[in-house]
Amino acid sequence: MAASRTPARGTAKAAKIPQVSWRDPRPASVVLVFGPEEVCAERAIAGVRDYLRAEDPALEVSDVRADDYAPGTLLSLTSPSLFGEPRLVRVSGVEKCSDAFLQEAVSYLDHPQEGATVLLRHTGASVRGKKLLDALRAGAGDGIEIPVPAIKRDGDRADFAAGEFKAAKKRIAPQALRALVSAFADDLTELAAACQQLIGDVEGDVTEDVVTKYYGGRVEVSAFVVADTAIAGRYGEALIALRHALASGADPVPMVAAFAMKLRTMARVAGNREPSRQLAQRLGMKDWQVDRARRDLAGWNERSLGMAIQATARADAEVKGASRDPIFALERMVTVIATRQPFGGDA
Template identity: 50%
Template structure:
């Protein structure tokens, strides 16, 4: 019985805070009912496994059962949460609540009102309106909520990288973090794997040159160096990088997307330039992104930026089916972007 009581204490202490905004996955803890909510799968998986791991620390023999909400049948929850012959504690993880059957919603709502003794139930909800009444019931009952929202902005990705390295006892130069985000992109699993590789293979402060050594080829392959060269007004380097990327099997679509992203950043920063640092912060970008855009904009006129954006928009349509030769379309767009830079 001693193993059961500690499992509930973290949740009661943080229930009020969790019910309002949610806690990060690093603070997920066992409780009678834990809601893990959000579409970022990596963070949600970590939250669930952290709850399971903490429960196992208290009772290495604890029984763990996982239910798929999409195939749930009436009464399953009652069966898996019922006391065993030896009154062992249990963890029950319900995956994909947003896909849950009507039977699951009914059973879970009833369970939340009277959770079983010695059971930690983790409800994993990937987002959307399905099951909203159940989610409200969990919050109303004081169940902790673990927020696993998608990491969308580059500032959030940079913060994720810094946190990953920090939890491993490592630090990286700001330019190295920026280079890693540029190289690996938006997929959190890949960012986490890249951080793990750097932690395992290097020592000391991680610098930009280290990231380039391990992931420089990825930057080229994803088109970011192509976009950087084009925006810098260097058509020769931009085309050389583009042809190298194409030769290694890169599809034109992500290259055009990288061009569009760089130009959108210039346009957004250009629109608030002159309004002060506060306006730039409101864009939700990392400081280094704003600084780079401000530096780039010294060589761009509004007319040149409009020309470049138009060229990329045309290329976007062409590489998605309106042209018989998407490779030619993206190369022409790269040259037009580079040519729009003020000399």
């Protein structure tokens, strides 16, 4: 199989190399793993190694640092050995590569070694190595690219977690997925580990109760759980959850942002009777987000939703400096949303 990855001399080179998902990596003469998300990059790199090792357990694996490179290393490690074992050369730090590595790597693209896979890891943190990336992306070296863009938005994290369970052929309830993502909103590595723990430990489907059992200590203080409790109208619980969150070090700014995101979603879905899938596609959302927003809207009307949105906008300004007491601003916002009534003298 390795021989098929060597380009035929004299054939026209593709204008653009294929892009491959990090969840389904495969080898090529040269593999570029590009982007800042280390969790996904590590999965992609391990996947390429496992693919090659499944083809031939005698795979030779070598690691090279592009920023501390000894001239001649790349050619030495990719050259066929006496017994012709396949070779995988993993090159880290291409975003800070030395001139010597850059020169040899660009030259290597014109003459990739049969049976060798060179894997280049570039975080995208700099433009260093651009000449190499441009040549590879133009089709030199019979390569492929595995993008690993940053996963920052809540929707992206939810997609990541859902993908973990889908890859393991295990079902997780939408509410459980939301609770899990909320519990690990600040650390994708921890979210990935939590997904794998649930996949490995839990028999049957993963429910919201299961997530609470495993990670309740984290879930109860997350911004989204505070928002969920307030929007459900459970005023006392919402205030307690807010105080727990603040005591755990929660920042008021993202706390308000969590409320704003849920209320905006509710406003977009309110009054629309389209099927969930159709509405989700039109709004650029996920099916489960539409279903959750519709459940959240129980007991709300146009007046109370508008009042909640105004209260959230006011709190947003106050926690960003318009008020000297951001905690009071949060408590007032939670009170308006949970009771669906004006706050004290604001009536």
